[in-house]
Amino acid sequence: MQALGRLHVGASDYWDGNWLITPVRIKVDGFEGTIAPSLRAEELSAFLGALRQVYHDLKGRAVLESMEGVLRLAVDVVSGGRLAIAGEAANRPGGRNRLSFVIEGLDQTYLPAVIGSLEMIERRYPTVGRP
Helix, strand or coil: CCCCEECCCCCCCHHHHCEEECCEEEEECCEEEEECCEEEHHHHHHHHHHHHHHHHHCCCEEEEECCCCCEEEEEEEEECCEEEEEEEEECCCCCCCEEEEEEEEEEHHHHHHHHHHHHHHHHHCCCCCCC
8 A cells, every 4th residue: 555645735624634645555366456545644543553453463453444435455364374465446536436346365464565564654654634
């Protein structure tokens, strides 16, 4: 996952300042595509915290759910460090075109790279302001 910058450059309030430009590439079996949701810094930070906990405990669930409903991703530890990942992506906020997907065959060894990417985003674009 990557963030290219803040959507509202110079905004320092919680509501406008935390929107990030976050293109997402989805590749599952024969399906591949890119969506361009704007995710919020606090959404990514919460997902990062949940992923860290899942990785540390090897149990539980981490969910990323965008405010605009464009992206939902759930990572569950099922057993022995195996992961069950399910998601849904829409082409735009309020869009009716949706892709539901399941990613199989992964285990906890994939999490450090994702956690590292999210940590880099959090360092570059920390949550600003308060609700």
